[in-house]
Amino acid sequence: MLYVTRREVFSASHRLFNKQLSDAENEEIFDKCSNPHGHGHNYVLEVIVSGEINPKTGYVIDLKKLKRIVRENVIKKVDHKHLNYDTGFLKNIIPTAENIAVGIWNELYDKITEGRLFSVKLYETENNYVEYRGE
Amino acid sequence: MLYVTRREVFSASHRLFNKQLSDAENEEIFDKCSNPHGHGHNYVLEVIVSGEINPKTGYVIDLKKLKRIVRENVIKKVDHKHLNYDTGFLKNIIPTAENIAVGIWNELYDKITEGRLFSVKLYETENNYVEYRGE
Amino acid sequence: MLYVTRREVFSASHRLFNKQLSDAENEEIFDKCSNPHGHGHNYVLEVIVSGEINPKTGYVIDLKKLKRIVRENVIKKVDHKHLNYDTGFLKNIIPTAENIAVGIWNELYDKITEGRLFSVKLYETENNYVEYRGE
């Protein structure tokens, strides 16, 4: 079994805000991440697929194909978007890196037809990143 | 003469939009960068100061001091902000990387008291960056 | 379950030397890493915490809080220090990357109060790094 990874980058805005809490509670929890006009990141996404090598191609999954799946099902929904307003699969969800990673996992899971989705890693900054393995 | 550089990172939103043009013209020029809710980046800023070495310290300018000047005069005005709405020195300016770099130059120029400001480099993504040298 | 990572950098000196061995044995084992005056690195530290998402915040652990825990309990003890002389938790330990990683794990383990410490990764150079998972 091998693990193959495709890396993509997208630029998006977000605001961390829990609608069920008061403004004061939101500011206490989220501080400057709760700025009303939002702020943004160049998110780096790594999608990791596990599987066996197909002897005909030498691939687990053709990375050109994985790239298309990721761009079609994730990147076009998040790149140059405000994640709180423009991205259907994040509606009514606090768009922390953790929740975005879980959302991306759900968008991709049944689209991977060779091998299986093993992990979604999401870098919010060069110092902060999260990983979700469907566990 | 030497050139000394301090690198800082900030996370911000922006929307490219020229108020003097129609929505159709804005979309034609700025395309997805003109998305009404904005999008964002982890901007990487490099501030380069030129000058001679002070023999007492071995420094052109103490980089700890340069870091404080950059954070006080730039970073706290742009980090976790929406550049179109929250940043005074960018009011009524289309916040392209070019215009942000010129704005940062103007915020910093007379705050550098040892050596002189030589260049402002601003990376918007890993593939796009601009430089302004006050020319 | 998710994995969240905070990255920090610190600059330190060390000397690889086993006091229970002769100078000749030390030089044979550690070679230039045993230079008496020491040498140094910009160490890159990644602290990985695993846990479930708190629905109130969308966080496993607030990365601003994790940053404070890592800086308070590790970075202030190792940054701009000589690890053989200045760092209590490395006293009488050969400060290889392996031993430093285990020491950092021990300093952090019971300070992580949301989620649990999963891994400590330590990059000594761009070509050499180690990981400890408490196994």
Place this chain on the structure above:
Amino acid sequence: MLYVTRREVFSASHRLFNKQLSDAENEEIFDKCSNPHGHGHNYVLEVIVSGEINPKTGYVIDLKKLKRIVRENVIKKVDHKHLNYDTGFLKNIIPTAENIAVGIWNELYDKITEGRLFSVKLYETENNYVEYRGE
């Protein structure tokens, strides 16, 4: 138990081509990667060894020794080579990143005499990489 990693870089050419298929089938599967004259990459290789710390040295395995093992058994066979023609351990194998990683694992496995080989990671580009753990 710890995991220690040595990173090496090599520059090589390859052509993706399955001799048992027609030219048309090869072009359909491999597209521009099947260009007859080949193309190339700066491959980044990470070799990860797991094991316990030797109390005499503080090492799992001396990374200077691991570097020599990797250079002797892998790098000198692949660096500045065409992988389809010049590299014995890849003869008659489609040199995808997956197959190269498995080949490197096999070249290294019994050469690691302290600790045991845990993983081979191979970056073909900054956006595509694979990992093999002997599973």
Place this chain on the structure above:
Amino acid sequence: MLYVTRREVFSASHRLFNKQLSDAENEEIFDKCSNPHGHGHNYVLEVIVSGEINPKTGYVIDLKKLKRIVRENVIKKVDHKHLNYDTGFLKNIIPTAENIAVGIWNELYDKITEGRLFSVKLYETENNYVEYRGE
């Protein structure tokens, strides 16, 4: 005046060989870079354009447009190619990084219609790069 940069990556093979010299002379000069089957790199290209800001757009040149110019005039001629055989503008030229950079300058110079081409930087590896400014 500002300087704006677009970065692109391409994967190519090359062989350093001067047809006017003997095989022995070639091997003495180019050593392993003269391996008959060639070797390859992930070349990183930076194209830098200088000019004044257009007040209507805030751009020196729209980086989306610069990206198209670079891809159309350079990347499609060199990516996934063998530079000695497949790239017209390098025919009968020893494809050192220096000569490739000059060739790319010549392909691009009169295609840049806003601002003017200021510099072509070409990274052959993470340790070796060249720059040409048309001087």
Place this chain on the structure above:
Amino acid sequence: MLYVTRREVFSASHRLFNKQLSDAENEEIFDKCSNPHGHGHNYVLEVIVSGEINPKTGYVIDLKKLKRIVRENVIKKVDHKHLNYDTGFLKNIIPTAENIAVGIWNELYDKITEGRLFSVKLYETENNYVEYRGE
């Protein structure tokens, strides 16, 4: 004319301390950089040579040769050393990045026999670097 760059990395300790000042003055100026036991960095050095392309080789200077010159004249004097005690060309000099860069320029200047030394860039951390061009 072209500019060709060779990048090297070295790991060293230093202490910022001016012998002609009191301990209190040193601490005020250099703060934690004046810690008596020193601290260290993975310094990244870029040596840039300018010159014309030699038509016989396609090189300004063979980068393999430049690598040997830099390693022989600089790296072996600073790598795995304490710059205050072990490095002859820095004796009695406060080893700031600025002074180290000037020292490296002086060690290299007349050793470059093809093209001429154009610039020495020295990264002390990922956020701080200096450049000296002999001006």
